[in-house]
Amino acid sequence: MKRSVFLKTIFVLATILLCIIFLYPIISYLLYREQKIVKVSFHPNERLGKVNFKKGVYLIKSNHNWYALSAHCTHLGCIVNFDEKTEKFHCPCHGSVFDISGKRVAGPANRPLTRLPLRFMKNGDIIVIKRD
Amino acid sequence: MGYLRHYLSFYLPRLILSSFLICILSGIFLTIHYRPFGDVFRCVEEITTVIPYGFFFRRLHYITGQLFVILALIHIGDHFLRRTYRRYRFRDWLSLIASIYIAFAIIFMGFVLKGDKEGIFAGNIMLNIIKGIPLIGNSISDIFIREGEDFFWLPFLYHCFILPLFLIIFTRRHIHNWLPNRGFFLYVTLFLSTFAVFFKMPMDIPPDAVVPTVKGPWFFLAIQKCLTKIPPLFAGIGIPISFFILISLISLSKGHLEWFIRYTILIFAIVYGIITILEYR
Ligand code: FES
Numbered sequence: 324m325k326r327s328v329f330l331k332t333i334f335v336l337a338t339i340l341l342c343i344i345f346l347y348p349i350i351s352y353l354l355y356r357e358q359k360i361v362k363v364s365f366h367p368n369e370r371l372g373k374v375n376f377k378k379g380v381y382l383i384k385s386n387h388n389w390y391a392l393s394a395h396c397t398h399l400g401c402i403v404n405f406d407e408k409t410e411k412f413h414c415p416c417h418g419s420v421f422d423i424s425g426k427r428v429a430g431p432a433n434r435p436l437t438r439l440p441l442r443f444m445k446n447g448d449i450i451v452i453k454r455d
Numbered sequence: 456m457g458y459l460r461h462y463l464s465f466y467l468p469r470l471i472l473s474s475f476l477i478c479i480l481s482g483i484f485l486t487i488h489y490r491p492f493g494d495v496f497r498c499v500e501e502i503t504t505v506i507p508y509g510f511f512f513r514r515l516h517y518i519t520g521q522l523f524v525i526l527a528l529i530h531i532g533d534h535f536l537r538r539t540y541r542r543y544r545f546r547d548w549l550s551l552i553a554s555i556y557i558a559f560a561i562i563f564m565g566f567v568l569k570g571d572k573e574g575i576f577a578g579n580i581m582l583n584i585i586k587g588i589p590l591i592g593n594s595i596s597d598i599f600i601r602e603g604e605d606f607f608w609l610p611f612l613y614h615c616f617i618l619p620l621f622l623i624i625f626t627r628r629h630i631h632n633w634l635p636n637r638g639f640f641l642y643v644t645l646f647l648s649t650f651a652v653f654f655k656m657p658m659d660i661p662p663d664a665v666v667p668t669v670k671g672p673w674f675f676l677a678i679q680k681c682l683t684k685i686p687p688l689f690a691g692i693g694i695p696i697s698f699f700i701l702i703s704l705i706s707l708s709k710g711h712l713e714w715f716i717r718y719t720i721l722i723f724a725i726v727y728g729i730i731t732i733l734e735y736r
Binding site: 354361395401404413416431 | 576579580582583584594597598601602603665666667668669679682683684687
């Protein structure tokens, strides 16, 4: 290999290395994010109906059990509305429909609404846990 | 026809730049009271209904922003039909096309910053479309918008600082001939300010109101329609990028290829326009 070609290759490699060295901290800085857990608490007065809504969460009573669904549509994240007559969730953005258990019935979404874990507190509150 | 063409070439660029300048000025007034944290909707409503003349600055900002992109589109359409892209170097043409995309991104972020139901949903849709990009989507979405308390912070930075800065950098060589003189700028400001006093803005929808349908900004309506039928990655990213590539390549192409790209763009624009009008009604 000629000397000049060799030097040129070394120069290009060094530049690439330098770019990576600079880019890495920039990208890590930009992408840093703290995972936050959000707790949405339902006081007995806030869950008088069969389907109760608070802060992006639906808390639903079925027989004597409770379960919680994220209100964010699994298509692109709009908040779904609950229609009491049909007992279905309707997304106002692109028309996805889910039944009361969260199962997708129609529209562009292809996953059911996300089930969220619950915690029953001694004071009667039900806490729904979701990630931000 | 010749008169109209003369009018378009002389007044249109000056009008576009005047709208842009007034938009920046009214935006500076709005940022003084706007807070991208906490109850953003309430803050916007306060600016509109409580703070003296807040409604005026908001309307002026809205009108000039919309006018800026609509006139810029007409300007591009005019040059496209006259085939002036042949005169541009590829690099310059590319930065001009990038600028119109940046302008739309600024308006989109502004739409999110309203903090009402439509704004929040538009933000969520943007976030989830970016998240849907394979492998890198989850990471890069964090650069544009984040869930939780900081939801409005990044759109605020992009809308007020980052994107306008890029817009100016990309168009700086193009616009320096067209800056309006003081008299022209003053008349446009007077006219648009008077218009803003009487103009009725679209209503804001409170975030917890239940409404059957929620619509995005007017230029996004056709994509919103496509999102009901085709996967988000194609509708939300594929369509805008393909259009960008097509319109950029036209300045490089010649002969049959130019003819082909030209008609593809025209058909695409007409179909997009028709869907937008149908969805807007
Ligand atoms: S976000 Fe619900 S259908 Fe698209």
